[in-house]
Amino acid sequence: MSDNSQSTLLRLSQTIASLTAQVHEHLHKASQQEPDFTPNSSEIVTEGIKFETIKIALSEAARDLQLLVNGPTLRAFYGTHYDLAAHQAALKFDFFGKDSPRWDRDTLERILRLLVTPRIFHESSGNEFSHTSFHMQMDEVFQSASETAIFLRQSTSPLAATNCPFHQRFKVPIFEYYQQNPTKVARFGKALAGATKLDRNVSALRDVYDWGSIGKGLIVDVGGVDGSVSLLLAKEWPELSFVVQDSSPTLLSQGSLRLPPQYTSRFSFQEYDFFTPQLITQADLFFIRQCLHNWPDAACIKILRGFVLALENCKDGTPILINESILPRPGSGVISRSEERLMRQVDLSMLINVGARQRTEDDFHRLVKAADNRLDIVKVHSVGSMGLLEVHLFK
Numbered sequence: 001m002s003d004n005s006q007s008t009l010l011r012l013s014q015t016i017a018s019l020t021a022q023v024h025e026h027l028h029k030a031s032q033q034e035p036d037f038t039p040n041s042s043e044i045v046t047e048g049i050k051f052e053t054i055k056i057a058l059s060e061a062a063r064d065l066q067l068l069v070n071g072p073t074l075r076a077f078y079g080t081h082y083d084l085a086a087h088q089a090a091l092k093f094d095f096f097g098k099d100s101p102r103w104d105r106d107t108l109e110r111i112l113r114l115l116v117t118p119r120i121f122h123e124s125s126g127n128e129f130s131h132t133s134f135h136m137q138m139d140e141v142f143q144s145a146s147e148t149a150i151f152l153r154q155s156t157s158p159l160a161a162t163n164c165p166f167h168q169r170f171k172v173p174i175f176e177y178y179q180q181n182p183t184k185v186a187r188f189g190k191a192l193a194g195a196t197k198l199d200r201n202v203s204a205l206r207d208v209y210d211w212g213s214i215g216k217g218l219i220v221d222v223g224g225v226d227g228s229v230s231l232l233l234a235k236e237w238p239e240l241s242f243v244v245q246d247s248s249p250t251l252l253s254q255g256s257l258r259l260p261p262q263y264t265s266r267f268s269f270q271e272y273d274f275f276t277p278q279l280i281t282q283a284d285l286f287f288i289r290q291c292l293h294n295w296p297d298a299a300c301i302k303i304l305r306g307f308v309l310a311l312e313n314c315k316d317g318t319p320i321l322i323n324e325s326i327l328p329r330p331g332s333g334v335i336s337r338s339e340e341r342l343m344r345q346v347d348l349s350m351l352i353n354v355g356a357r358q359r360t361e362d363d364f365h366r367l368v369k370a371a372d373n374r375l376d377i378v379k380v381h382s383v384g385s386m387g388l389l390e391v392h393l394f395k
């Protein structure tokens with residue numbers, strides 16, 4: 001008779017069962033539908049840090065069990081570029097939309113059938129294909145990622161939006177590319193809004209900072225795209241009003257058009273270049289979320305300097321909240337491997353697409369001080385992918 005208590009496999013499966021029960025319970029309480037593999041299935045919306053922690057633990061245990069069951073084989077890994085090729089074809093030829101590519105059915109079916117296996121598509125018994133809710137956006141960004149090794153071999157100058165694999169592939173910086181491609185910028189805006197709904201980062205901003213302490217106040221959301229993040233905050237704190245600033249008029253007008261009517265009196269949308277001095281000089285709080293990682297250090301210093309004149313005018317202690325991933329020190333073990341992997345994927349996507357980077361707490365400290373020695377990080381509210389730093393100007 002085997003000793004079950006010693007079995008790693010059984011221990012992992014019990015952990016998975018217990019965590020899955022917690023996810024099920026959470027969805028039930030939040031009146032969220034459980035996801036399935038049908039086209040209209042909705043993804044789980046992350047609500048709060050505690051639930052996010054459960055999700056991460058469940059994913060890690062499931063992945064460990066899979067690794068143990070399948071053994072340390074690299075076979076699955078070595079096939080991933082074929083998966084990527086099939087994804088690329090599906091996106092390039094709009095398999096997810098109405099236009100069918102003009103290839104013979106047999107070739108299309110070969111590509112689609114690979115995408116059926118990870119449940120991106122579903123094939124009915126009548127050989128009809130429909131996509132599930134698990135399709136992903138992997139078009140121009142995938143093309144630039146494929147340039148990475150060639151770029152690294154050729155380039156010797158510092159990374160920048162004008163010197164990165166994306167630029168090598170498309171000959172323009174990514175933001176300019178999106179300005180020139182209105183349909184793609186709309187998709188980018190939608191993807192960011194979707195990521196905001198799903199991404200745990202919002203919980204740090206929303207749940208970790210004490211917004212209630214502001215009372216009635218004006219919040220400036222710098223680089224706020226279409227205002228999705230501000231809208232999440234507005235729903236929780238009815239006394240707050242928001243100015244959403246972005247350099248893209250397209251994204252701002254999308255946000256303004258989509259804003260539910262009951263919020264219009266509390267929102268304004270303002271075109272603003274964050275490399276210039278802040279336009280709002282009477283605010284109760286500024287926040288900048290997931291923007292700095294798009295820029296190299298010199299540009300970040302300039303962005304942070306943009307707040308200084310405004311802070312000189314605002315009341316003492318007016319915070320800038322910086323909501324960015326904060327990378328752990330290598331080997332510190334403060335976050336799980338799967339969380340670190342996601343963060344490192346984003347770090348590489350910054351290198352590839354904008355010639356920038358994710359940063360550690362020490363890096364942020366250095367940037368803040370270089371922008372103005374009177375600026376200081378007064379509190380690290382959270383670290384990891386939900387990093388939240390509070391910066392004040394000491395006049």
Ligand SMILES: C[S@@+](CC[C@H](N)C(=O)[O-])C[C@H]1O[C@@H](n2cnc3c(N)ncnc32)[C@H](O)[C@@H]1O
Nearest residue numbers: 223224225229246247248272273274275289290
């Ligand atoms: C990654 S998104 C920001 C994400 C958003 N804050 C959130 O939390 O979901 C970066 C945003 O910065 C905007 N941006 C780029 N350059 C800018 C500039 N010079 N001034 C203001 N906004 C800029 C882009 O249009 C884009 O909407």
